[in-house]
Amino acid sequence: MGRLPCCDKVGVKKGPWTPEEDIILVSYIQEHGPGNWRAVPAKTGLLRCSKSCRLRWTNYLRPGIKRGNFTDQEEKLIIHLQALLGNRWAAIASYLPERTDNDIKNYWNTHLKKKLKKLETGADGLTTSGVSSHQSISKGQWERRLQTDINTAKQALCEALSLEKPNCLSSSKASSSGSNSSTRLSTYASSTENISRLLEGWMRKSTRPGACQANSGSTQTDSACSQGTPSATNCILSLEPPELLFGPDSSTPEASETSLQGEERKLVWEAQEPLSLIESWLLDESVGQGQLSLLDMALDDASGLF
DNA sequence: AAGGACTCCAACCGCTGATTT
């Protein structure tokens, strides 16, 4: 019956990951791709449970993760998506491919919540809508409020996307017609980047006791940069659409040699894909003017997204 | 300078739906 047990709790290590463990995990994933987490501890010899390995990968080691301060656009986007989607951090994170759900959640809890509270106690700005005021309102009011939220969110998304478009959406579209040779290299490099980041932090730690571990993400790695490889940011934003990524060529050994593993690429692409949907939603003029039920539209789109 | 309060974030915990046997 059922599967074999994942990992017994006895002998499973907990707490912060060491650089050695990170390197082992990254090396394994570079070779086998993410997935089948159950097998990871056994195959790598890591004394971690599969869940811990998966979390470490998705929240920290995964290529293309941007660390450091959130930009105004990101902040805006999070605020409005939170108003729209609630605390569905994974869903929100899908609109910010470079950020993890954990990061967004932390940022929300530590920064934005306070910021909004401040605004709430002060003047009622647009940001107060939907965050805390869904309670104790009738269904009709709630729907109207939701519509307002959607409009507000759309507006913010428009702003954010229009600012980021040159790098983000347009490039993804452009790359779908032409080839983007840097993509494969850079995604690989971004993993290398993470590893060298780890090593860098490790070295620093050994020379400077008490310094935090390898998470000083703001320091770009020398190895990746010196080789002229694009940043992780670029690599994510310039990904090709799935049909190109998973075309017949990609299965050849040559094509896959320096590229991400299929699942990993798929994961990165899936994280990016909703932007196109949002984009088309934003560009669909008939929606904003109420000819169509905004609520229906939003729900339809949302079901398509998630 | 000391130490208490506060902040931040990586990692853990527990739950749920999906998947496998």
Add this chain to the structure above:
DNA sequence: GAAATCAGCGGTTGGAGTCCT
């Protein structure tokens, strides 16, 4: 179809770092 586990998610916590008095 049932049971057991997996994978993913959101909430919470622990501890290191920073700020304040």
